[in-house]
């Protein structure tokens with residue numbers, strides 16, 4: 001079978017299946033973020049069986065620094081290290097290195113920086129990023145790039161994008177060389193899997209439409225198994241994000257998966273899908289959840305607020321997650337009340353953070369399943385109107 005097939009379209013929105021070494025992924029999909037190899041406070045079993053996660057994201061940079069490659073190599077890759085046998089995507093480390101600010105220096109060759117852990121002088125080039133991701137053995141590796149800062153002048157955005165395109169070509173060469181060498185024995189290899197891991201290119205170009213077009217042309221000339229849009233949700237106004245998204249996404253190759261990196265709110269995901277995006281990741285559902293910010297079908301809810309002190313409802317009565325579901329058949333009470341979650345948050349109990357993360361990730365994954373069903377039924381526009389109206393109605 002093909003590694004990616006679009007099964008249904010509705011307007012620009014697509015429903016597809018992505019075949020990776022560790023399993024199939026139904027798109028559109030949201031990928032929970034496991035920065036250090038853990039989605040904070042949630043076991044892989046819960047992620048898979050109760051939240052419905054099909055693919056998770058690991059951070060190359062953080063895992064390289066801690067625990068380091070030697071430990072992960074001993075586990076024959078990241079899947080076994082974190083005990084997750086489904087697909088994984090790793091970022092290139094470029095964004096984290098870039099985020100170090102004054103601690104890093106960018107040159108044609110790569111990025112020199114000081115370790116935020118122990119101050120060691122380190123260097124990361126596209127070839128290093130590919131070597132690390134090869135050891136992690138992620139199903140999808142990302143090309144090493146420079147995230148264009150916001151705001152940036154046209155000259156800055158152009159120079160940054162062109163550097164990223166030269167790095168993309170170097171990433172492709174290094175990835176292909178490494179892929180030719182024997183890797184680990186397969187772990188729960190899917191029978192229809194393509195055998196080789198995938199490498200995605202990243203479109204940059206800041207807020208400039210013509211630079212975005214130039215970038216995606218350069219990437220398609222090199223050729224990747226999928227294409228991502230980077231450099232959005234970096235502090236720009238929402239209108240700029242939507243403008244660049246609407247310009248870039250529909251131009252990406254139709255027969256390859258499209259990934260919008262680091263975005264965003266439930267509404268952003270709907271906008272992304274409406275523009276033809278297949279894959280998303282963001283720390284928002286997990287990070288916000290830990291701070292008591294809960295997403296619901298009727299809008300967002302801050303559980304620490306005093307109004308929830310004696311509220312006996314579940315977080316979201318319309319949510320089917322294990323936190324919101326009734327305890328047992330015939331019993332007229334939810335598993336966890338808003339009042340209980342309010343209490344757990346107020347006393348900083350780790351269970352509160354864990355339950356909030358499970359609910360928020362379930363809300364995000366369920367949102368993707370709803371969109372997929374609406375696209376397959378040819379009802380995406382009406383679904384989108386209903387979703388927006390309900391979300392605006394307020395908890």
Ligand SMILES: [Zn+2]
Nearest residue numbers: 319321324359
């Ligand atoms: Zn829930």
